[in-house]
Amino acid sequence: MNTWHGHLKKLNIGLYEFGMVTLAIMACLLRIAFIALHYPTTNSDEGVMGLMARHIAYHGQWPIFFYGQGYMGSIEAYIGALLFHIMGSSSLFTLRLGLIFIFALFLLTMYFLTRQLYNRSLALFTTLLLSLGSFDITSHQLKAFGGGPEMLFLIGIIFLIANKLVFTAPVQNSEITRKERWQRWMLYAILGLAVGVGIWSDLLIIPFIAPVGLLLLIFCRHEVFSKAGLWAVLGILIGIAPVIYYNLTLSNTDQSTLGAMIEIQSSTATQMAQQHLTKSTQLSGTLFISIPTITGFNPLCSKISFPEFENHNSASLHCVVEHGGWTLGYSLLWISAILISAFIIWRIWNSLRQSRYQQKSNRHLPYTEQFLLKLHSARLCLLISAALTIFVYINNPASAIEPTANARYLLNLLIVTPALLWPLWNGFNEIHIPVTIQRTKKPLFILRVILLCFILFVYANGTIGMVKDISFSQKAYQKQHELIHNLLQIGATHVYTEYWTCYRIAFESNEKIDCVSLTSSLHIASHRENRYPPYTTNLKKASDFVYVFPISSPQAQTMAQKLKLINKKYYTKYTFDDYFVYRLNFRLN
Incomplete structure (x- = not known):
């Protein structure tokens, strides 16, 4: 017993760490309950990630980025593919389970980062706060559409390692042993790897990488410009190797990572104007x-x-x-x-x-x-x-x-x-606070406690709100599966639809249904909405022409206008809950 206690003390693990582990387990169990109850409602972005995971697991594909674009790495898809094999199921629940694992790592990292920079009590409170949260925070932890949970974890790791290197930086290399020098080189390599993988995962990590680089330049300058720096560069190159490979093997430079960034900036600026x-x-x-x-x-x-x-x-x-x-x-x-x-x-x-x-x-x-x-x-x-x-x-x-x-x-x-x-x-x-201000120390303490309790209440209220929304998500899930069932009943396995329906039903139907996304004018949309080219090829070969649109969508309104000019004997119309489904004897446009 004393030996076990001694090991824990040596690892600097105490009651606060046990409290953190307890909170992390409870937070993960809550999120497992959410995804088991089909919360939050899925969408086509998540459907794309699910298809990527399935294609990796069973079709031998190796996507580097989210389908249809030259940025945002496919880490979540590879984790999902691994879990598909382990769990023996390629369901949405299995896909999301990988995100909860990443979330657990994020909580662990945040605790130790907060302990490193502040103290244990704040670290525990931060863990409690991040275990809760509103829908808009939690949905990004539970929906697999890329870049979110893994980016938070990687940023935490980057700061943890960089801070350790800075806090333990020797004045000269001669002051440390050979073993310690190799340990620091390995830390630089891991830091570089985390930076590289983070850039591959999502470029939004860059505003966090730049200050870390500056911190190392200020306090570890002699190491950065030595072999340690080379180890960091090696780690970065390994981490961004998928990005380098993708851009070097492209036949169309418009789809490069830089080209994609320029295209997004241009299109959003046009939309803004x-x-x-x-x-x-x-x-x-x-x-x-x-x-x-x-x-x-x-x-x-x-x-x-x-x-x-x-x-x-x-x-x-x-x-x-x-x-x-x-x-x-x-x-x-x-x-x-x-x-x-x-x-x-x-x-x-x-x-x-x-x-x-x-x-x-x-x-x-x-x-x-x-x-x-x-x-x-x-x-x-x-x-x-x-x-x-x-x-x-x-x-x-x-x-x-x-x-x-x-x-x-x-x-x-x-x-x-x-x-x-x-x-x-x-x-x-x-x-050092002046004596005149110290007289207000007690009222300020009370105010600080009130504000901290208010923040905790807001986060807890967000979690309670999500629990109340579960029934809505379950209804949406039921409607989605009824739509898939009805489409299969009428033999509609190749459909034209809009983006937010397309990849959602493709994934949830285990690709028994494939699809092409159409614009509001019923033309085939760009590669940003038709993200998986084989589906477009399949639809071009299909002899059945089925159009599936939400009742309130612009596509449904355009279709209604077009059908006014067509004899009813050339098409059949179905109404499946919130969707209009049209089977035509010919392809539009």
Whole structure:
């Protein structure tokens, strides 16, 4: 017993770590219950990822990116394929199970990152908070459409390793043993690998990589420009090898990673101009909608409740106050955390400058001050990463076009959670507070506790809201399977439809139904909506012409207009719940 206790103590594992493991297990069990009850509702993006996993598992395919595009790696598909073999089932539940494993790793990483930069108590509270969350946070942890959970985990690993390298950096290589030097080289290699895989997974990781690189350049400069740096470069090259291979073997440069980025920027900018959206719309969308959405605020108001969107007269004052207040609070916490660390760094450097001036010597910082300098520099890097992420998003047309759905581009802000909580937790105790302000210490403590409880309540309320929404998701799941059953009953195995129906029914039907996506004018859509070319080939060869559209879709309205000019004997119309299904004797267009 004493030996076991000794091992735990040596590994620095105590009650807080057991608490973290308990919270992580409970959070994972809750999410397993969600996906077992078909929550959240799936969509075609997730259907594409499911098809990729199935094609990897059973058809010997090796996709590098999400089908139909030259970016966003297929990590989730490969994990799904492995689980398909292990579980013996290629269901949506099995696909999502892999995301829960990644989520567990994310919680573990966040705990140790918070413990590394702050303390155990905040690490445990952060784990509790991230175990909860609103629909808009949790859905990105449970829906397999690429880039989300694995990116959060990789960013956490990158910061953990970089901080360890900085905190333990030797003044000269001669001060460490051969074994320690190899250990540090391996850490640089793993760091590089995490960076490379992160870039392959999603380019949204870059605003977090840049500050980490700067941190290493400042405190580990002699290592970065030595063999250790080469190990890091090797790791990066291995991590981004799929990206390099994809771009080198392309026959059409328009589908390259760079070409895809340019195409997205161009198309969204065009869409923004067509909708007469402005820079102020981007700012409003980010501050009033996207940041509250992705940082857990709930319940949320619709887009038209805010200035700059839709009908300006429909702006709701309480929505502007609530959402704006949440973002204001987020901003104040960020500014407070920045000021705390910046003040301590300034105080250390000022002390060093004065001692050098007085003693006229190149005095080195004592170990304690060196560590504090590194610690607060690392905290600043975390906070700067959040600012860079928001800056990039504000300047992206996506923040104006659909700020609620596109809030997913800010998902990485969850990494900064402990840094923002620190001013409320214990942050101001790190700086010397004047006696006049100390008199208000107790009221400020009470205020901090109230604010922390409020944040916890908001996240818990989001989780409760999801539980209430399960019945809606189950109804949607039932309707989807009834649609698939009805289509198979009438022999409709090759269908023309719209994107958000296409790959969803293809995956859920085990590809008994394949499809082609049509535009609102009933023309074949681009490769961004027809992501799997073999389906298009199959439909061109098909002798049966079946069109499946949601009743309220633009495609259904266009079809109704076209059918007015066609004799009824040339087509058969079915109504399956929320869908119109048309079987024609000929192919349109």
